[in-house]
Amino acid sequence: MANETAFTSDDALASAHRTLQTELAELQHLDARLDERFSQAVAMLLACTGRVAVTGIGKSGHIARKISATFASTGSPSYFVHAAEAAHGDLGMITGDDIIIAISYSGSSPEMATILPIARRLGSKIIGICGNRYSELASLSDIFLDVGVTREACPLNLAPTSSTTVTLALGDALAIACLEARGFGKSDFARSHPGGALGRRLLTHVRDVMRQGDELPIVGPDTPMQKVLEEMTGKRMGMTVIADQTRKPLGIFTDGDLRRLIMQRGDIRPITAGQVMTPHPRTISPEALAAEAAAVMEQQKLSTMLVVNQEQTLVGALHMHDLMDAKVI
Known part of the structure; x- marks a missing residue:
């Protein structure tokens, strides 16, 4: 040798x-x-x-x-x-x-x-x-x-x-x-590889990972700021949705909005949610792929996104952490 x-x-x-x-x-x-x-x-x-x-x-x-x-x-x-x-x-x-x-x-x-x-x-x-x-x-x-x-x-x-x-x-x-x-195609491949990264990206829909029901932070436009803070703290999404009586979203109020509001106003107790919300929040369908939602959120630097049905009624909300936990991103 x-x-x-x-x-x-x-x-x-x-x-x-x-x-x-x-x-x-x-x-x-x-x-x-x-x-x-x-x-x-x-x-x-x-x-x-x-x-x-x-x-x-x-x-x-x-x-x-x-x-x-x-x-x-x-x-x-x-x-x-x-x-x-x-x-x-x-x-x-x-x-x-x-x-x-x-x-x-x-x-x-x-x-x-x-x-x-x-x-x-x-x-x-x-x-x-x-x-x-x-x-x-x-x-x-x-x-x-x-x-x-x-x-x-x-x-x-x-x-x-x-x-x-x-x-x-x-x-x-x-x-x-x-x-x-x-x-x-890719969706066919994903069905035979459900445990892989591609399978998760092509088979996981928004409805599979969104928060819904009692997990959703929702307030009305006339809700005083103290109640808004209670809702945000209790639901732990870093935001709350402002919706009308038919659950159509009117706007969103986030932790970042709260910090900026305190710096600008000081005493925020007299303020209502509708006065300081960000109107026309970005929404997505529950039938959309979770990977699509992740791409939009990353591109627009959003930490949360609202989920609405065909009637534009609120059915859920996504947080970036939800997508990470589901290993979509």
Whole structure:
């Protein structure tokens, strides 16, 4: 084994560049040889009435699992089947309505040779992905996609590196083509990722995070300042809404307004809410996305925003902290 101390920082960088350049060249070769078979594979996937079963073993199995996950998160229901486990019972997961994407770089995996003929008898269509067009896997496939590489990035040309990168990229290309054909959008993606940041931004509406009912600080325009302060203190939103008897907002009075009022007037006891409110407060619909409210509040430097329905009746209020607690921002 080579002396590791002789491997310098420059050597490490040179190795990384060789690896990346080798894999990039193989990706470019794949891009250049894509043909009608790729389009046929996409058409087959789009016509699938079942699910996309992706199978492989060894390094190809790891790639197959990732490709299946990409399909599942981009609008094509999919699951991974380990080729060896399929030969020992898991083949029962596959139905005749499913399409199988079978991955084996050599194309001579004995596990594939065992399970694919049975799957064909079930009625499953097979998309074979391998590096040998004359292999058994290619002959068992309805559509064969070639991921052959001229060289692995491994300097020994042994460890699957370029070949796994090319296979993964081809799987991504299939999944994204299906995504685009289906018109799969951000909201669809969010529904399959509800726990992620994008899911929260695209699935959380104002109505989900707004304060409402008894939590809302509301006073009438004739309310004396002492009562206004009691309402603001009790509801802890840093403001109160001034509304008429039909709950239509007339204005808003904030902690900042209170400080400025005290500095200007001193004795504020004779003043009523309607005299010092800020009229025409910014409002938003409860059906709007919370992310939309956050963008407006950040742009206009608002700490709170009122929520009104189609009749312009007050139904809630948002505080910036509410959006932060919901992890929308």
